[in-house]
Amino acid sequence: MRNPSPGRTGRPRSAAADAAILAATRDALVELGWSKLTMGDVSARAGVAKTTLYRRWAGKSELVVDAVAELFDSLELPDRGSLEADIEYVVLRFAELLRRPEARTALMAVVSESTRDEALRDRIRSAIVDRQKRLVVLGRERAQARGELPYEEDEFLASRTTDLIFDVIAGTVVHRALVSSEPVDELWVATFTALLMHGLRGPAAA
Amino acid sequence: MRNPSPGRTGRPRSAAADAAILAATRDALVELGWSKLTMGDVSARAGVAKTTLYRRWAGKSELVVDAVAELFDSLELPDRGSLEADIEYVVLRFAELLRRPEARTALMAVVSESTRDEALRDRIRSAIVDRQKRLVVLGRERAQARGELPYEEDEFLASRTTDLIFDVIAGTVVHRALVSSEPVDELWVATFTALLMHGLRGPAAA
Amino acid sequence: MRNPSPGRTGRPRSAAADAAILAATRDALVELGWSKLTMGDVSARAGVAKTTLYRRWAGKSELVVDAVAELFDSLELPDRGSLEADIEYVVLRFAELLRRPEARTALMAVVSESTRDEALRDRIRSAIVDRQKRLVVLGRERAQARGELPYEEDEFLASRTTDLIFDVIAGTVVHRALVSSEPVDELWVATFTALLMHGLRGPAAA
Amino acid sequence: MRNPSPGRTGRPRSAAADAAILAATRDALVELGWSKLTMGDVSARAGVAKTTLYRRWAGKSELVVDAVAELFDSLELPDRGSLEADIEYVVLRFAELLRRPEARTALMAVVSESTRDEALRDRIRSAIVDRQKRLVVLGRERAQARGELPYEEDEFLASRTTDLIFDVIAGTVVHRALVSSEPVDELWVATFTALLMHGLRGPAAA
DNA sequence: GCATAAACGAGACGGTACGTCCAGTCTTGTC
DNA sequence: GACAAGACTGGACGTACCGTCTCGTTTATGC
Numbered sequence: 001m002r003n004p005s006p007g008r009t010g011r012p013r014s015a016a017a018d019a020a021i022l023a024a025t026r027d028a029l030v031e032l033g034w035s036k037l038t039m040g041d042v043s044a045r046a047g048v049a050k051t052t053l054y055r056r057w058a059g060k061s062e063l064v065v066d067a068v069a070e071l072f073d074s075l076e077l078p079d080r081g082s083l084e085a086d087i088e089y090v091v092l093r094f095a096e097l098l099r100r101p102e103a104r105t106a107l108m109a110v111v112s113e114s115t116r117d118e119a120l121r122d123r124i125r126s127a128i129v130d131r132q133k134r135l136v137v138l139g140r141e142r143a144q145a146r147g148e149l150p151y152e153e154d155e156f157l158a159s160r161t162t163d164l165i166f167d168v169i170a171g172t173v174v175h176r177a178l179v180s181s182e183p184v185d186e187l188w189v190a191t192f193t194a195l196l197m198h199g200l201r202g203p204a205a206a
Numbered sequence: 207m208r209n210p211s212p213g214r215t216g217r218p219r220s221a222a223a224d225a226a227i228l229a230a231t232r233d234a235l236v237e238l239g240w241s242k243l244t245m246g247d248v249s250a251r252a253g254v255a256k257t258t259l260y261r262r263w264a265g266k267s268e269l270v271v272d273a274v275a276e277l278f279d280s281l282e283l284p285d286r287g288s289l290e291a292d293i294e295y296v297v298l299r300f301a302e303l304l305r306r307p308e309a310r311t312a313l314m315a316v317v318s319e320s321t322r323d324e325a326l327r328d329r330i331r332s333a334i335v336d337r338q339k340r341l342v343v344l345g346r347e348r349a350q351a352r353g354e355l356p357y358e359e360d361e362f363l364a365s366r367t368t369d370l371i372f373d374v375i376a377g378t379v380v381h382r383a384l385v386s387s388e389p390v391d392e393l394w395v396a397t398f399t400a401l402l403m404h405g406l407r408g409p410a411a412a
Numbered sequence: 413m414r415n416p417s418p419g420r421t422g423r424p425r426s427a428a429a430d431a432a433i434l435a436a437t438r439d440a441l442v443e444l445g446w447s448k449l450t451m452g453d454v455s456a457r458a459g460v461a462k463t464t465l466y467r468r469w470a471g472k473s474e475l476v477v478d479a480v481a482e483l484f485d486s487l488e489l490p491d492r493g494s495l496e497a498d499i500e501y502v503v504l505r506f507a508e509l510l511r512r513p514e515a516r517t518a519l520m521a522v523v524s525e526s527t528r529d530e531a532l533r534d535r536i537r538s539a540i541v542d543r544q545k546r547l548v549v550l551g552r553e554r555a556q557a558r559g560e561l562p563y564e565e566d567e568f569l570a571s572r573t574t575d576l577i578f579d580v581i582a583g584t585v586v587h588r589a590l591v592s593s594e595p596v597d598e599l600w601v602a603t604f605t606a607l608l609m610h611g612l613r614g615p616a617a618a
Numbered sequence: 619m620r621n622p623s624p625g626r627t628g629r630p631r632s633a634a635a636d637a638a639i640l641a642a643t644r645d646a647l648v649e650l651g652w653s654k655l656t657m658g659d660v661s662a663r664a665g666v667a668k669t670t671l672y673r674r675w676a677g678k679s680e681l682v683v684d685a686v687a688e689l690f691d692s693l694e695l696p697d698r699g700s701l702e703a704d705i706e707y708v709v710l711r712f713a714e715l716l717r718r719p720e721a722r723t724a725l726m727a728v729v730s731e732s733t734r735d736e737a738l739r740d741r742i743r744s745a746i747v748d749r750q751k752r753l754v755v756l757g758r759e760r761a762q763a764r765g766e767l768p769y770e771e772d773e774f775l776a777s778r779t780t781d782l783i784f785d786v787i788a789g790t791v792v793h794r795a796l797v798s799s800e801p802v803d804e805l806w807v808a809t810f811t812a813l814l815m816h817g818l819r820g821p822a823a824a
Numbered sequence: 825g826c827a828t829a830a831a832c833g834a835g836a837c838g839g840t841a842c843g844t845c846c847a848g849t850c851t852t853g854t855c
Numbered sequence: 856g857a858c859a860a861g862a863c864t865g866g867a868c869g870t871a872c873c874g875t876c877t878c879g880t881t882t883a884t885g886c
Contacts (some may be wrong), residue, residue: 035318040846049860050852062372107318112314113240163382168374170381175377182373197404217876218836245869246866254837256869411846421829423829423831423832443735462873462874523797524723524726525709531790537798567648587785591788591789594785600782607782607820610817612816613816614812628861629862631861657842657874669863788825
């Protein structure tokens with residue numbers, strides 16, 4: 001994952017170790033939360049020496065970003081028949097993910113760390129943000145194919161709209177779930193989706 | 207805020223200490239960020255003993271919530287003449303606040319901690335969330351007075367809409383600024399506001 | 413004990429407090445030992461404020477010296493009929509006293525503290541050492557009256573001998589009981605007394 | 619001393635650290651005395667982390683016992699030609715040792731602590747008491763070889779006498795020096811030795 | 825009998841050290 | 856050369872006491 005073929009001599013890195021470490025990290029996050037998770041504990045759970053851990057990740061933040069990125073990759077967007085249904089589906093799945101303790105505790109923590117760490121910011125962007133934008137792009141393409149949304153020819157404008165919708169959806173759900181500490185239930189999702197649909201169909205934003 | 211007059215005996219708590227500690231906390235957040243901020247360092251900056259600090263706050267999280275809550279209280283919403291202008295104004299002010307390092311680093315960190323701490327969650331809600339909802343309520347009332355938005359008679363529905371708008375605005379801006387790490391500039395604000403205006407004027411959500 | 417009538421106006425010091433504090437000190441020594449005894453704990457046990465304590469004693473060492481001095485004052489030397497019997501009696505009584513936890517733990521501790529504190533050294537000497545030498549002087553006078561020991565006319569020599577005998581008896585018993593951690597039983601006392609008797613009857617030392 | 623070879627894996631403990639710590643402990647005792655000596659200070663002087671210290675010794679008392687035990691091991695008993703001369707010599711050397719501030723302050727302090735700590739009592743006995751009894755045994759053997767003292771065939775009796783003489787000599791000197799706070803000068807030593815010689819030559823005690 | 829003034833209880837204060845925990849590095853011997 | 860083991864330095868943790876301080880309250884006198 002990190003250096004797959006650096007040199008050739010010496011004992012090669014154990015591939016199994018990577019998976020064990022990331023799984024152990026998620027387990028530890030569930031049990032202990034971000035702030036009480038320690039590198040020593042993770043290495044012990046993974047049956048690996050601390051040095052092995054540090055050889056592969058620079059610190060707790062980097063390790064956790066990789067560990068939770070795998071969680072976010074599990075999100076998918078099957079075709080529910082309409083843009084509205086697609087949005088409701090993805091919001092509910094995302095809210096479900098945020099109910100998992102390892103995601104709740106880790107996401108905001110690494111974002112906080114990243115405010116003072118450029119490299120970490122990049123890592124979050126490439127490992128989580130950019131990978132999840134695929135869902136917005138996919139939903140948009142389907143809606144366009146269905147005729148629910150117009151095609152946008154200007155690629156730059158299209159990308160800006162994708163970014164906006166991504167931030168609106170992800171940001172609102174995260175804020176509702178973690179900051180306001182209110183439940184993301186079906187009723188709320190319906191109201192939110194309605195607001196978003198009207199916003200998207202307004203002439204300027206689509 | 208903490209108990210100013212529980213009994214009557216003994217030396218009273220120094221009022222000056224509270225202010226010094228909160229200011230020192232913000233200074234330390236700027237210089238060190240959340241994860242490197244230590245209680246010992248804060249007490250030293252404030253010219254106060256560590257015990258004094260622990261006598262008043264249970265830990266770093268509680269202290270930081272109170273310290274940043276004062277920052278958020280500085281947000282205001284002067285009448286800009288239209289709902290659209292009001293929204294753009296508050297979004298820009300909020301984004302400005304999130305550019306301050308003490309707010310950036312602290313906000314997500316305490317939210318992360320709060321995922322495993324019910325009391326902290328309540329403290330964030332009462333010290334930050336509930337206090338800032340006043341801006342949404344104020345903007346809405348003004349818009350209703352101007353005839354830009356209809357009156358909602360059902361109080362429960364009105365409160366649910368307030369909550370939704372609050373989460374959409376705050377959540378989207380935070381996500382754009384801290385997770386996606388993209389600038390909240392005037393162009394983006396205009397696009398976001400346009401989307402929101404259409405959403406609000408749609409029949410169901412208003 | 414300390415200044416009972418320095419000036420005239422103002423509330424006089426509570427006499428009861430002194431006794432309560434010394435008793436509380438001994439209780440705390442029994443339960444906690446020297447090193448875990450704290451001024452705050454003593455004040456709480458005595459039902460007295462910490463300030464009251466510090467108004468009367470400079471610190472833990474001074475307080476404890478006074479508290480244990482009262483214990484040592486309880487030692488007495490009834491006439492057992494012979495010098496040998498008198499010595500055996502006082503050694504056994506002294507060993508008994510050293511079996512009490514408050515005496516065991518406190519005596520060596522204050523002596524240790526006194527090695528770097530001239531004032532404390534004086535306090536120990538006047539409150540404990542000099543007061544207990546009375547037992548040696550008394551035993552010696554009785555032995556001389558019985559004709560077991562010769563009279564010593566030179567007062568200086570007599571005082572030096574008193575000091576020596578005091579150090580031999582007290583030192584040996586303390587060392588046996590506290591350093592070597594061996595029991596001071598009747599058999600050992602008999603052997604020690606025999607050695608001492610021969611020493612005293614030797615031509616030079618008497 | 620501590621466990622040099624329990625398992626085999628991992629980085630071995632630094633041998634140099636032990637010596638540095640014990641030396642630093644003695645230095646700190648000289649400068650600060652027992653009660654102001656802190657583990658943190660010792661670790662800083664030894665150029666060692668506090669954790670390293672706690673990994674090897676359970677606390678201040680254990681550490682100090684080991685540190686002063688090395689001092690006591692420096693006592694020796696060259697043949698001065700007669701029992702009397704040997705006794706005078708060892709008493710003077712011992713008194714000299716007790717004039718060193720690190721020995722004065724530490725010896726009584728650890729004895730005081732040991733009154734509530736069985737393990738510490740054992741450590742003192744094995745590291746200091748038992749090791750110094752060799753001097754008494756040696757002096758006795760020489761005196762017997764010279765014909766100054768009779769041979770004792772009963773081993774148990776011999777050991778009891780050794781213990782008694784050890785307590786008399788060590789206890790008297792310690793008491794004179796630390797409790798009575800009087801000088802151990804040549805005149806006093808001569809008088810004490812005379813008393814002891816008569817005691818030893820008396821029929822019952824030898 | 826009423827002011828004066830010291831002693832009192834309560835408990836907050838600035839400090840210091842505690843003993844523990846974790847970070848991240850280094851040093852072994854083994855694979 | 857990667858690895859498990861575990862000792863290493865360094866530093867923050869949160870707690871416990873220290874001895875001092877600042878309150879409001881109590882209790883003797885002496886005017």
